[in-house]
Amino acid sequence: MTTTPSAIKRELRILVTGGGTGGHVAPALAVIQTIRKQSEGADWTPIFLYVGSAAGVEKDLAASAGVPFAGVQSGKLRRAARWYGMLSWKNLVDLFRTPVGIGQALGEVRRFRPDVVFATGGYVSVPPVIAGWLLRAPVLAHEQTVQVGLANQINARFSRRIALSFEGALDELPPRIRARAFVTGNPVRTVIFGGDAMRARDLCGFDPADDALPTVYVTGGARGARKLNLSLLEALPTLLDKCRVILQCGQNSDFETVTARVQELNASQARRVYVTQFLGSEIGDIYALADLVVGRSGAGTVTEVSALGKPSLLIPLVPTGGDEQNRNARRSVEAGAAVILPNVDLDRERLSSEILTLIGDRERLRTMGQAALTLARPDAARDLAEAVIGLARGSV
Numbered sequence: 001m002t003t004t005p006s007a008i009k010r011e012l013r014i015l016v017t018g019g020g021t022g023g024h025v026a027p028a029l030a031v032i033q034t035i036r037k038q039s040e041g042a043d044w045t046p047i048f049l050y051v052g053s054a055a056g057v058e059k060d061l062a063a064s065a066g067v068p069f070a071g072v073q074s075g076k077l078r079r080a081a082r083w084y085g086m087l088s089w090k091n092l093v094d095l096f097r098t099p100v101g102i103g104q105a106l107g108e109v110r111r112f113r114p115d116v117v118f119a120t121g122g123y124v125s126v127p128p129v130i131a132g133w134l135l136r137a138p139v140l141a142h143e144q145t146v147q148v149g150l151a152n153q154i155n156a157r158f159s160r161r162i163a164l165s166f167e168g169a170l171d172e173l174p175p176r177i178r179a180r181a182f183v184t185g186n187p188v189r190t191v192i193f194g195g196d197a198m199r200a201r202d203l204c205g206f207d208p209a210d211d212a213l214p215t216v217y218v219t220g221g222a223r224g225a226r227k228l229n230l231s232l233l234e235a236l237p238t239l240l241d242k243c244r245v246i247l248q249c250g251q252n253s254d255f256e257t258v259t260a261r262v263q264e265l266n267a268s269q270a271r272r273v274y275v276t277q278f279l280g281s282e283i284g285d286i287y288a289l290a291d292l293v294v295g296r297s298g299a300g301t302v303t304e305v306s307a308l309g310k311p312s313l314l315i316p317l318v319p320t321g322g323d324e325q326n327r328n329a330r331r332s333v334e335a336g337a338a339v340i341l342p343n344v345d346l347d348r349e350r351l352s353s354e355i356l357t358l359i360g361d362r363e364r365l366r367t368m369g370q371a372a373l374t375l376a377r378p379d380a381a382r383d384l385a386e387a388v389i390g391l392a393r394g395s396v
């Protein structure tokens with residue numbers, strides 16, 4: 001059968017970049033999924049390429065989403081001081097210490113010929129953004145946190161549009177860049193919605209006789225949080241008399257340590273704890289079962305618990321230059337959706353005390369969950385997808 005010209009769809013070639021942590025990758029994949037859905041019945045079809053670090057979490061996450069991946073090298077960016085969009089000399093030197101990565105990014109952009117570059121931050125996103133700009137592809141950068149990250153401070157200089165998750169981040173940008181910025185919120189994975197609590201109970205091997213107990217989901221993110229993992233291990237004998245615990249310990253060496261310690265628990269306690277390195281498509285079920293979420297306050301975690309209306313105990317990562325996680329956590333606390341446990345105070349006694357206090361007051365958990373919903377921006381993925389498509393089609 002001969003294809004008529006009216007049946008031929010225009011290809012929109014979309015290069016996506018961002019990585020280092022799941023917090024940078026999850027929104028990128030959420031937007032990809034939304035663009036795919038919006039293309040159904042449209043006169044265009046999306047073609048994606050994800051460019052990131054071959055050693056980063058983005059490689060496996062992109063593969064699981066069915067997105068072609070290209071790995072590039074990049075020097076690590078350092079935050080020398082507070083600055084607004086101006087490249088510090090140390091970062092400039094460090095960036096160009098990895099000419100191989102810049103060259104690889106230029107090669108990938110030239111071969112792929114993108115209509116748009118969509119960047120979600122992380123230092124690995126900088127070379128593809130610069131390469132896209134050099135080859136005249138429009139760039140849209142998205143920032144997930146209240147404080148604009150160092151990579152996106154650089155990316156913003158080369159971007160036609162800058163999408164922000166929070167109104168407060170506008171103040172992080174100089175006026176001439178602020179004019180190109182707009183607020184969308186932070187996209188979340190659709191897989192987190194519509195979970196089945198009983199399916200999660202079966203996955204975790206929990207005894208139905210314990211269903212009256214609250215369930216606490218503890219996560220340090222895709223890479224894990226060692227201090228959180230080890231503090232929880234010490235707290236388990238105290239906690240498991242009052243609740244069930246699900247621990248995502250991350251893709252690090254803690255898994256063997258954690259599982260070995262869990263095996264030392266008595267039988268009644270061991271049946272109330274489930275440990276995994278990573279949660280994929282089952283994350284929606286886990287959230288559905290959880291009465292309280294305990295974790296770092298990265299943008300991904302804070303956005304997901306807000307979207308689901310889950311109360312949280314947040315333990316901000318100690319800042320290494322910026323203060324993103326503390327600012328994320330404080331915003332949730334100010335809304336009444338979370339409690340902060342400073343990382344410096346994190347130990348067995350304080351962790352168990354905070355968790356037991358929260359799960360012991362069901363009405364407080366309910367109120368915190370309602371407050372979390374007030375922080376959610378459910379249309380973030382749609383708004384970002386439309387902005388990416390608009391740039392790709394030349395209508396923005």
